[in-house]
Amino acid sequence: MTPSPVIELRGAGKSYPGGVHALRGVDLTVEEGELVAVVGPSGSGKSTMLNLMGTLDRPTTGTVRIAGYDVSELSDARLSALRARHIGFVFQHFHLAAGRDAVDNVADGLLYAGVPPKERRARAREALAGVGLDHRRSHTPNELSGGEKQRVAIARALVGEPRLLLADEPTGALDTASGALVMELLHRLNASGTTICVITHDNEIADALPRRVRFRDGAIVSDLHSGPRTGSRTEGTGACARVEGAGSRARTEGAGS
Template identity: 85%
Template sequence: MSSWPSTGSPPVVELRRATKSYPGGVHALRAVDLTVREGELLAVVGPSGSGKSTMLNVMGTLDTPTTGTVEVAGYDVSTLSDSRLSALRARHIGFVFQHFHLAAGRDAVDNVADGLLYAGVPLKERRKRAREALAQVRLDHRGSHTPDQLSGGEKQRVAIARALVGAPRLLLADEPTGALDTASGTVVMQLLHELNASGTTICVITHDNGIADALPRQVRFRDGEIVSDASSAARTDEVTP
């Protein structure tokens, strides 16, 4: 279990002895303990097949562990109905994926506004919040542009805005620079650092040790297990309140 200090509120996410097994003796997670607290910026890092993608799905409540416990904002997800779990996920977790998953033919504002589709927010208010989220990622001037009119880095920033529009407690970023050139990837990582400095809890899932080493905390995976969980020189007192 992580030894990071308590802030007095429930962890954003906590896994206790979480396992994930598949037929044929495949063990993607093996008794994983992990605590992510408010304000952290961490990397879950490992090679292909190490279990980090399964970890993303379990942390994000997209998948359930075979055994063990997963709590999000203090709620044991195994006790929630599908509708309550969906509501918890919509309220507390934002997702950013490697290949953006933007809707073709819809401009940036509407792509971001789609992040509020299941929150019961009226269209006018969804678009207002979407413009505010685009301003957070410095793309308010590109709101009327469709994905085919945006660069790869701009598409990823739109995807980040969509993940942020519901003000989630946790942003899960799965290989956020994997489809980008070096310069665009650098911009995206700088943005994630800025968002964390403003209070967003962020977990980056990556195979890139260079990206991981630049973050305040690295949780390293191998064969479904955490083999190390450490802070780096990049960590400052401001990262974890």
Template identity: 80%
Template sequence: MTPVIELRDASKAYPGGVHALRGVNLTVDAGELLAVVGPSGSGKSTLLHVIGTLDRPTSGTVRVAGYDVATLSDSRLAALRARYIGFVFQHFHLSAGRDAVANVADGLLYAGVPLRERRARAREALARVRLDHRFEHRPHELSGGEKQRVAIARALVGEPRLVLADEPTGALDTASGEVVMEVLRELNAAGTTICVITHDNEIAHALPRRVRCRDGEIVADSRTPAEGAARP
């Protein structure tokens, strides 16, 4: 099966000699749940932008769902993102005057889906993140954890193969953060590949795979043994 993410010697440099990524090699298969963890300045945010095709590498190869991003025009990259990738950000980015269904339906705005179907799929996505009782609530009527779950539903409404969650618990209290992570685990168990970018080692250690970044490089890539696996 084609990996969802495949980076080979991927580097990203900026003017002034800043090397945000240095020869990164990373493969993520369908159905994985992993954390990309590291402190500020470690390169994890740049890695997210490169994986999410929001930025192109300076050198090396990046493939998403089998597509080499270097060969795609900007319009085809946008289409790849719309079809295969869902994004969840720390600060929600919800429209203040629109209810939860409308905010989630906006995730299909550029996919050519009719309004009635957009809203029906938005309700289904909200139900998946346990918010079927909040369809008509606007952001100011929701808790921080509920806002983040609306953002997750918006990322899921297009049924992407991959969800990139950038510090999804960073703006939440501990209890709300735990609910958000539980929802992400449930979505992964249903088949969605999920990559969580975080500086929180506790969150990272709770996930089955941890990719640790430092100074633009991957310095560790570890997995928790599956239950029942043989141990030395």
């Protein structure tokens, strides 16, 4: 059987009281292993797209299927389970818990997956090693650079081995060097099989990705491909394990990572 797309929108629209139409009849398919930029200026609809792709909101019209599941047909409890099993989130401002070390922050990504505490911490350590932070795992957020915080956030998003990673302005709070390292890591993760959507207003970041879906006024205005999809998920291997070695290639703290 042919696997279903990771993301499939058909005529998807989202409206709010007062006649605000944030999305208008969007058709979009993202296949397994793609690396996609969803790009557009503020108010273009890309944040609404993030909410629909992440099952944080439901469409007003049309259908949204994530990992083969129709979002409109699921209860809130089943949507939460779908997110926990299939989707990882990375945000611009990290959202790490102050006073908790990197291992605990990453282990929190498994809180709703029914994983015992000891196993959560073991998998968190493995995930941190996969993003090159094994040597920083006992450090709290205030002891980490911006680039390191974002890599902890990526490890947290990947520790549950999601089918889809949604990265919302992942370099927006970083300096140029740290941002470049984070994007390099996302490319490596995609090369090892993770499907990734990067939501951004930065055309330079978008133009460096193999597919760019551009939004304006709630609609897709272009969908361009510059090459074949990079990754293809392999059964039985974890996303973080597949980028083992990223740490050996990453720059040190003093280089702005």
